[in-house]
Amino acid sequence: MKKHLLSLGDFTREELRALIDRALILKAEAKQGIRHQQLAGRKICLLFEKPSTRTRVSFEAGMYGLGGQVIFMSAKESQLGRGEPLKDTARVLARYVDAIVVRTFGQDVVEELAKYSDVPVINALTDLHHPCQVLSDMMTVLEKKGTLDTTKVAWIGDGNNMANSWIEAASVFGFPLSLACPEGFAPNQEILEKATAKSPRAISLTQSPSEAIKGVDVVNVDVWASMGQESEQEKRLGLFQKYQLNAALMAEADKEAIFMHCLPAHRGEEVTEEILEGPQSVIFDQAENKMHIHAAILEHFILGAKK
Incomplete structure (x- = not known):
């Protein structure tokens, strides 16, 4: 599977179905009270230029549910709003976290971050695509x-x-x-x-x-x-x-x-x-299923990136 999740058209039917099937398993296990720790010690950065309720909380809940940690940054809290080159942001954040989840305006933003990032970049919304x-x-x-x-x-x-x-x-x-x-x-x-x-x-x-x-x-x-x-x-x-x-x-x-x-x-x-x-x-x-699919996405891309 691809290293980054930028748009659905980049993937095969089998790859996307595997993510959905894994999310269904995680959902069923959550209902049974099964707790996971496969992302313990791993960190993600939520880099959001657009505000959010469901997307932010579901990504955070999904990551915490797998034992991981979350750093949230809005545009006003990052250097993106002050004109730092995206390639610099990507290379710095990749030294700190295991994945970068981006919610922004232009598709070019996630594409450039992905080009320079050594860790997975996940498109949590752009004006062109909303794959998750x-x-x-x-x-x-x-x-x-x-x-x-x-x-x-x-x-x-x-x-x-x-x-x-x-x-x-x-x-x-x-x-x-x-x-x-x-x-x-x-x-x-x-x-x-x-x-x-x-x-x-x-x-x-x-x-x-x-x-x-x-x-x-x-x-x-x-x-x-x-x-x-x-x-x-x-x-x-x-x-x-x-x-x-x-x-x-x-x-x-x-x-x-x-x-x-x-x-x-x-x-x-x-x-x-x-x-x-x-x-x-x-x-x-x-709305609930966002949390489970996000958990499946984070699990797959973070663990896959370390192989």
């Missing part, structure tokens, strides 16, 4: 649906980093994916074209939510304006209104379909309260 989140989402789909290969997945809303990572996941695992995005808010064109050419099943893009959601097994939405796009919030509220997931739209999915949202949710905007709190919602199982 989608791994935990696929773990949730596997738990709820029993399979990934033929499960029909829909993405409704902004063609953001989550959409890009779902596209890559679909191409790697081969499950059908339909996306409905407003004009001008499509996913990254290069990622979409590459994934479509590679995938054995259809990855389709439309501007019709009804077309994308029809008969699917999994429905995904996200906020209409991500971090860094707050100035566009009012404009997007108007453009995205028909993309709201409500009872009428959800009814067009399979009757056993599950609803997913990576959170935080803007209740009453991209999704109604009725759907969020309804029986098809698995958002809190999804």
